Amino acid sequence: VTMENSKIPVLIVDDRPENLAALEALLGDAEFDLVRAESGNEALRQSLYTEFALVLLDVQMPGMDGFETAQLMRENPKTRQLPIIFVTAGMNGEHQKFQGYQSGAVDYLVKPIEPAILRSKVRVFCDLFSQRRELKRMHAELELHHEKLRETYSQLQEETARRLQAVEELRQQEQLLLQQNRMAAMGELLNNIAHQWRQPLNVLGLRIQEIGLRYEMGDCSPEHLQEGIDGAMGTLQYLSQTIDDFRNFNTQGAEMQLFAVDQAVASTLSMIRDSFTQWGIALEVESCGNPQMKGYPNEFGQVLLNLLMNAKDAGRERGVQDARITVRSWSEGGRAVVTVTDNVGGIDPEFVDKVFDAYFTTKELGHGTGVGLFMSKNIIEKKMAGRLTVCNVPGGAEFKIEV
Amino acid sequence: MSVTNPIARAASTLLVVEDDPETRRLSCSMIARRFPDLAIYDAENGKVGVELYRKHAPDLVITDINMPVMDGIQMAEEIKEIRASAKFIVLTGYSDKSYLERFTGLGVSDYILKPIEFRKLISAIEKNIVATV
Numbered sequence: 001v002t003m004e005n006s007k008i009p010v011l012i013v014d015d016r017p018e019n020l021a022a023l024e025a026l027l028g029d030a031e032f033d034l035v036r037a038e039s040g041n042e043a044l045r046q047s048l049y050t051e052f053a054l055v056l057l058d059v060q061m062p063g064m065d066g067f068e069t070a071q072l073m074r075e076n077p078k079t080r081q082l083p084i085i086f087v088t089a090g091m092n093g094e095h096q097k098f099q100g101y102q103s104g105a106v107d108y109l110v111k112p113i114e115p116a117i118l119r120s121k122v123r124v125f126c127d128l129f130s131q132r133r134e135l136k137r138m139h140a141e142l143e144l145h146h147e148k149l150r151e152t153y154s155q156l157q158e159e160t161a162r163r164l165q166a167v168e169e170l171r172q173q174e175q176l177l178l179q180q181n182r183m184a185a186m187g188e189l190l191n192n193i194a195h196q197w198r199q200p201l202n203v204l205g206l207r208i209q210e211i212g213l214r215y216e217m218g219d220c221s222p223e224h225l226q227e228g229i230d231g232a233m234g235t236l237q238y239l240s241q242t243i244d245d246f247r248n249f250n251t252q253g254a255e256m257q258l259f260a261v262d263q264a265v266a267s268t269l270s271m272i273r274d275s276f277t278q279w280g281i282a283l284e285v286e287s288c289g290n291p292q293m294k295g296y297p298n299e300f301g302q303v304l305l306n307l308l309m310n311a312k313d314a315g316r317e318r319g320v321q322d323a324r325i326t327v328r329s330w331s332e333g334g335r336a337v338v339t340v341t342d343n344v345g346g347i348d349p350e351f352v353d354k355v356f357d358a359y360f361t362t363k364e365l366g367h368g369t370g371v372g373l374f375m376s377k378n379i380i381e382k383k384m385a386g387r388l389t390v391c392n393v394p395g396g397a398e399f400k401i402e403v
Numbered sequence: 404m405s406v407t408n409p410i411a412r413a414a415s416t417l418l419v420v421e422d423d424p425e426t427r428r429l430s431c432s433m434i435a436r437r438f439p440d441l442a443i444y445d446a447e448n449g450k451v452g453v454e455l456y457r458k459h460a461p462d463l464v465i466t467d468i469n470m471p472v473m474d475g476i477q478m479a480e481e482i483k484e485i486r487a488s489a490k491f492i493v494l495t496g497y498s499d500k501s502y503l504e505r506f507t508g509l510g511v512s513d514y515i516l517k518p519i520e521f522r523k524l525i526s527a528i529e530k531n532i533v534a535t536v
Contacts, residue, residue, distance in 0.1 A: 205521075
């Protein structure tokens with residue numbers, strides 16, 4: 001039974017059938033569905049089965065009277081809210097009216113009843129009832145919407161979780177690439193340390209042996225001894241500094257910081273200068289205005305190292321004589337700019353758009369991981385919110401870092 | 404390029420070719436201390452080495468391999484053309500070992516690995532200078 005279309009049920013209670021008939025005659029129209037009860041007990045039973053808009057309740061009935069019936073209705077949770085109007089013929093004393101209101105009635109009508117008044121009173125409660133019914137319907141509808149929303153929300157949640165997972169996987173992949181690149185850079189650096197250490201190790205050895213030689217030749221004054229020790233210690237400090245540089249280079253900076261570009265450039269170049277010299281590649285630095293960069297100095301150093309190594313490899317692969325790499329840095333419109341310019345032939349125009357792609361490499365198999373430039377772009381653009389671009393210049397290529 | 408131990412009438416002459424200035428200075432001063440009678444010339448690369456060899460015709464050349472402008476191998480080849488009997492002691496780092504084979508054909512008397520053990524250098528010099536004198 002759909003609530004909307006059914007008539008509004010009203011319970012009429014009287015022990016006399018002629019009184020019930022009279023009420024039916026008064027209220028009998030299509031609007032109400034009048035349900036009869038001829039005793040208090042029956043009224044209670046009916047009110048448990050059906051949800052009525054209103055009860056018109058006779059006061060004087062044999063057995064259970066109207067007051068008692070009303071009281072019992074108030075005591076039952078199911079009928080507690082049921083509006084009750086007492087209809088009575090003789091019980092019109094103030095005492096009875098008071099008792100009626102006290103037993104929970106909303107009204108107390110004494111016969112003879114003006115039909116228009118009764119009808120309008122009944123209609124008030126029927127309107128309330130239908131409003132409540134409408135409210136319930138809307139509430140149910142809302143509940144349905146709500147349920148649908150909940151469903152959509154949980155779908156969205158799942159979708160979000162899936163996307164987050166995808167993002168996380170991507171991040172891990174990137175992390176792996178970064179790691180690969182760092183390992184490759186570390187390999188290069190280790191190679192450079194070997195170059196960088198050979199000469200000073202030899203010097204250190206000579207200095208120590210010189211002390212012995214002087215002693216052997218009977219020419220070892222305390223001053224000579226001290227001079228020899230100081231010399232050896234100087235070289236030793238240099239070797240120690242080299243490892244520090246190497247270790248610092250591989251430490252990841254936790255927080256963005258403002259750093260001096262020239263200093264970062266110098267410390268990166270110091271690690272590779274010796275081996276570049278060995279390979280006959282000239283390194284030049286030009287700087288102006290002491291530019292400052294916000295970001296991670298070690299990562300910046302790795303990017304610089306990647307660019308220098310690429311130029312070096314290209315120069316050696318192509319057998320370029322008088323290879324020259326110039327690192328320039330300056331400030332421009334609030335940004336720090338660093339360019340790495342080489343003269344080793346530039347990039348094939350066909351590949352210019354691809355050099356920053358992951359796993360793109362023109363080097364021979366086993367000679368390039370193809371992630372150096374990809375990670376460099378990542379570091380500069382994603383981590384440091386800058387730009388890394390490349391273009392060909394007369395004789396070579398120029399990489400440009402702007403942060 | 405300078406004469407480290409300019410004795411007017413030296414029994415023998417020696418040429419040290421090495422690009423690292425500190426290694427060059429230390430090696431020369433230690434050799435000079437140990438062999439006061441040797442005239443020692445020094446050069447910072449192969450090109451200068453060839454020029455000095457042409458000028459002074461030293462009895463023995465002690466040389467590094469990896470050097471800018473002209474490396475030790477190319478220098479040895481050019482010196483061999485000046486005098487086929489020229490003798491070399493090669494000072495080299497481990498990574499240069501692949502070069503050594505190229506040196507074998509050039510009549511290298513001794514290889515000494517860096518870091519140099521000075522005693523070995525002394526005995527190599529003694530052996531070659533004595534053989535010359």
